[in-house]
Each structure stands twice: as C-alpha cells, then as structure tokens.
Amino acid sequence: MKKFMDENFLLASDTAIELYHNYAKDMPIIDYHCHIDPKEIYENKKFKNITEAWLYGDHYKWRAMRINGIDEQCITGNASDYDKFMAWAQTISMSIGNPLYHWTHLELQRFFGIHEALDEDTAPAIWEKINELLNGEGFRARDLITKSNVEAICTTDDPIDTLEYHIKLKEDSSFNVKVLPTFRPDCGVEIKGSNFLSWVKKLEQVSEIDITSYEELLQALESRVRFFHSVGCRLSDHGLDVKVVYAETSKEEAAAIFTKALEGKGISEEEEKKYKTYTIRFLGKLYHELGWTMQLHIGALRSNNKRMLEKIGPNTGFDSINDACIAEPLSRLLDALESENSLPKTILYTLNPKDNYVLGTMIGNFQGDGIPGKMQFGAAWWFNDNKDGMIEQMKALANLGLLSRFVGMLTDSRSFLSYTRHEYFRRIACNLIGEWVENGEVPANMKLLKNIVQGICYKNANEYFGL
Numbered sequence: 001m002k003k004f005m006d007e008n009f010l011l012a013s014d015t016a017i018e019l020y021h022n023y024a025k026d027m028p029i030i031d032y033h034c035h036i037d038p039k040e041i042y043e044n045k046k047f048k049n050i051t052e053a054w055l056y057g058d059h060y061k062w063r064a065m066r067i068n069g070i071d072e073q074c075i076t077g078n079a080s081d082y083d084k085f086m087a088w089a090q091t092i093s094m095s096i097g098n099p100l101y102h103w104t105h106l107e108l109q110r111f112f113g114i115h116e117a118l119d120e121d122t123a124p125a126i127w128e129k130i131n132e133l134l135n136g137e138g139f140r141a142r143d144l145i146t147k148s149n150v151e152a153i154c155t156t157d158d159p160i161d162t163l164e165y166h167i168k169l170k171e172d173s174s175f176n177v178k179v180l181p182t183f184r185p186d187c188g189v190e191i192k193g194s195n196f197l198s199w200v201k202k203l204e205q206v207s208e209i210d211i212t213s214y215e216e217l218l219q220a221l222e223s224r225v226r227f228f229h230s231v232g233c234r235l236s237d238h239g240l241d242v243k244v245v246y247a248e249t250s251k252e253e254a255a256a257i258f259t260k261a262l263e264g265k266g267i268s269e270e271e272e273k274k275y276k277t278y279t280i281r282f283l284g285k286l287y288h289e290l291g292w293t294m295q296l297h298i299g300a301l302r303s304n305n306k307r308m309l310e311k312i313g314p315n316t317g318f319d320s321i322n323d324a325c326i327a328e329p330l331s332r333l334l335d336a337l338e339s340e341n342s343l344p345k346t347i348l349y350t351l352n353p354k355d356n357y358v359l360g361t362m363i364g365n366f367q368g369d370g371i372p373g374k375m376q377f378g379a380a381w382w383f384n385d386n387k388d389g390m391i392e393q394m395k396a397l398a399n400l401g402l403l404s405r406f407v408g409m410l411t412d413s414r415s416f417l418s419y420t421r422h423e424y425f426r427r428i429a430c431n432l433i434g435e436w437v438e439n440g441e442v443p444a445n446m447k448l449l450k451n452i453v454q455g456i457c458y459k460n461a462n463e464y465f466g467l
Helices: 014-024 036-041 051-056 059-067 081-092 099-110 125-136 141-147 164-170 196-207 214-230 249-262 270-288 306-312 328-340 351-365 386-400 419-437 446-465
Strands: 029-031 151-155 178-180 233-238 292-299 345-350 376-378
Touching: 014 419, 014 446, 029 446, 036 141, 036 164, 051 081, 051 125, 059 081, 059 099, 081 099, 081 125, 099 125, 099 141, 099 419, 141 151, 151 446, 164 178, 164 351, 196 214, 196 249, 214 249, 214 270, 233 270, 249 270, 270 292, 270 328, 345 351, 351 376, 351 386, 376 386, 386 419, 419 446
Parallel strands: 029 151, 151 178, 233 292, 292 345, 345 376
Antiparallel strands: none
C-alpha cells in the first residue's frame, strides 16, 4: 500500500516517476487563464486566516459543502470564519474521489508543510498552524505566487476595466512576475443581457466615444483592444455559454439590430445570432492583426437556481454542463474568419466531455500559418479538471492531433493557493505518457520524452503566447 499522497502520488511506474521528478516538477508556470484580482497582487494581500484564502469566492467548495448538507450560513452567510473552516473540514473528509480532495491536500502540503489529512479531528490544530503562518511573513499574495514558480499570470478583465493595477504592476520592479490582462468582452456581445445598455454607457465613458451607432460601438471596442494591447494583453476570452451561434449577416444588419437595442426594442433570437456573429468576427480580425490568442469557452449552463441567484448572485455554485450541439455553428464561425485570412490563434474549451472529439477534430481543420498547434483543444475545464477528465482530454487530443504541441494547464481559479493544480496536471500527464512507455507504445527515449513533457508543462505555452 502506498503512503497517502507521497512524493510519487499519481505516478504508477518508474518511467512516470522519472518524467515527473526529472523533467516536469520544476518547470515554471504560465497561468494563462485565471480569475485572480490584480489589485490583490499589487497590494500584496495578507490573509487574515485560511478561510479567507481558501473559501472566499470558491464556488467549487461551496457546491460540495451544499451537497454535504452544510447550512448556507456556513458557506456564503454570516457564520464565523472558523465555523466555515470547520464546515469545510467536515466536507472534505467526505470528498474522496473528488479533485477537491487532492487539491486541498496538495495545498496543505506545498504551502504549509502539513501532510496529515484534513478532517474534523485534525481541523482545529491545522487552523491554528496555518493562521500562525499567514499572520507571519512569507505568506502574502506575492509570496504564494513566487513560491509556486509562476512566471506569468493572465487575469480575466472586462473591456471597461481601467487596468490600473496591471499598469502599476508593470511599473513595479520589485515583482518580476508578469501580470497581464485578458480581454473578456461578453457584456458587449450579449445584446440581450439585462445589463447590456448600462454596460454600453460605461464603455462610452472609458473609451471617450459617444456610442449612438454600431459603428461607434465597434470603434469603442477597438480602442479598448488596443489599450489592452499596450498594457501587455495578448489573449482574449469569450464565454459561449448556452450555445455557439452563427448566422450569415452584414454590418448593416448588425447595425440595425444594435439600434433596436438602444431604442429598447425587443431583439429576436435570429437577430441576436446576427449581432453576435458580426461582433465576434470583428473582434477576431483585431486579435489576428495583433497576434493575440482567442479563447472560446463553450458549454456552460449558468445560474440554474433562480432563487439562489436572487439571494446571493451569480458564480456561486449553481452552474452545470450544457448539452447543445456546437459543431456546425463553431465550424462556420471559424471558417468565416479563416476565409478572410484573419483567424487568430485559438483555444477551444468544452465543458461537455461529449464534445471532446468534436473539438479535437475541429482544430485540425484550421491549423496552419507555420504556427505549431495554432488551434488548440483547451485543457479539461471546470467540471472536467479532474483526473479522469484530464486523461480523457489528453487522450482525445493525442488520438486526433498532437499532444506534444499542447499548451497545457491553467488554474481558472480565484485563489492564490490553486497553483498546485499545475502539479496535479503534470503528475497525471507524466503518468499517462509513462504508461505508454511501459506498455511499449512509445520508445523509452528520454531525450524525446523530456522535450515533450517540458513542452506540455511550460515551453509550448511560452512560445505560443509570446508573453
């Protein structure tokens, strides 16, 4: 019997052990998609206790706690931080098989030197030990980043964001980790969104362009893209949640639809498709011109529990997987950009694993321009970033394309303790490749395997994003 989460955790063969410890373990991290607050990095946030660092804003954990019967007061309510921590300790001991179990204990080990399992019995002493460390020096936000060997962080930012803290961090010579914005224009694409018109007003203010027409909206969006670029942005991100849409349309049609929205008139489903299609195509051309990478996150069904949405808001653990058909509209959207020679580097993520082979084959249609892996099948995302989900995503990519050109893992997290997810991924990747070697499916050529493993862990992303 192996020891609980020891140094060879998830590594089932001698080859896997060698690949991870010799080649993967110490590679830097490029965390190219996350939801960290750049203000907290700039101000070098000090956490008052482990609950603040671990549970504030973490809807993954909140969801598990609700399943375990924890009262909402101890999740998002007014219970004390200690009571919330104890509720999480009660939950984590019931979470075997869930990636949260492994993530939690990796974070305890790597950041705080705690190797015992967290449960209701060990929780009080762990609470005291971690909080003593957090109240000392060496455990602020920047410390957690540098301890994790992070080289670059790409946050997720609305076009109306001033990027104040990205600019300040860029000018701060005392911190050598790149903290770069990512352009997330969903509020300007979702024309039927409840806050669309108020968002347009804010875009007017920040862009200093009066938006009375679609042409002026596009001018304002372009001005923000170029501003983001000046601050170091090299990625965009679009949440195509309910379904991917595409409709043949013209600028004139999109302009008429936008005018209807400004006038408070209803927008039909077909009009919505046309507006979204033209707007995304317009932005895609800009991304291509500037050498950016476009990310498309596909397949989330958000805020399913309307009562809880009204009570505590969005992004609180009431989202799930959508089962819409995506292949044809996605193909037409990508092809529309490709036909004008303006398809940017693109990463496609699916929340529904049924679409692994859809995306795995779709990227093969639009590779080229001499860019290794120009089109990427993105890392196992959200409900899929578990052991089985990661393995299935990598197997699909390997079966249909080139796993060796994969840009690897990201945290997609709001927590400064989540960088161990890169370790989790690296162990799983090394074990998968090690299994192929042990089975005689891949030669035991360590020079070749070193290049592949280090590429997946770091080098491919470093070359691909050009940060």
